[in-house]
Amino acid sequence: MLYVQLHLTLPAWVHDEVDAAADYTSDDAKMALAIRLSRLNVAHGTGGPFGAAVFSGTHRLIGVGVNRVVPQSTSIAHAEMMAFATSQQRIQQFRLNAEGGPVTLATSSQPCCMCYGASVWAGIDRLLIGARADDVESLAGFDEGPLPSDWAGELEKRGIEVLRDLRREEACTVLADYGRSGKVY
């Protein structure tokens, strides 16, 4: 019998911990949420140390994501993928900026090779990144996978602005704490 259904969820604590009605006006506030999600995901034992959030216009939160790979036995359930997909479900558009932008993704760590590609199709205008790929690999032991040599330039070419090193130290602290726990999957 083939499986024809895919049902993925975010942890229940998301409703309690995330203020969906707040104004996330600055890039700093957007990144702070993404990093807080990464930390809470580890604290609650609900997945790996990665968080992401999608914002519409200057300040409105559309959706969030955390890594759910191990709890849900699904390799595609990275934080950015969960944020893209749940946000698209909410607005019922397969391009997040279909009805106008800018749409921003804030992610606690540089997207891996899969989430990088997904960022090209999701309909975002801006990509905010906390920790660098090197940080993810050296502090938490995760492989980021093969990327185009000028990965940021390729996004810029497609109209996606890339901002790096936002609250990088804080993002790295979450990765380092996770790395020390020895739980890397």
Add this chain to the structure above:
Amino acid sequence: MLYVQLHLTLPAWVHDEVDAAADYTSDDAKMALAIRLSRLNVAHGTGGPFGAAVFSGTHRLIGVGVNRVVPQSTSIAHAEMMAFATSQQRIQQFRLNAEGGPVTLATSSQPCCMCYGASVWAGIDRLLIGARADDVESLAGFDEGPLPSDWAGELEKRGIEVLRDLRREEACTVLADYGRSGKVY
């Protein structure tokens, strides 16, 4: 209110059209199924012209996928992603080859930049490709996105064998028919 659920489905025709118990022993038979899925997906109006299937060992079908981007308003719902995720759900492993391989993905067209990255994490040992990226772009008008310059070599480095041009003409026919319909999303 944030969305914390993601529910994606394959079309109902999958149960009628796919023989889940058959032996897909040869690479040719594996690719024939992937291409048939791509054609049926267009014929039934259930998504874009892409199909994929996951096989365990020499011949056993584990799961299938077709493109569901437009019907389900989700940019991550490419054929390969649906095949990976539904197969992982079935065996309850986030690495398809966690309990031994080889695991093979057959896909009607070369994976785009997202599905390429997903192939690195899914736990496959072999990647069978029908149409080339150039075919997808020239015949059906889809962008394949930015890839590492030696994308196949990067997979081989990670132990994933890449075989190209399997039943390429047949795969191209589906793409060309779709391209002529002018429906490209």
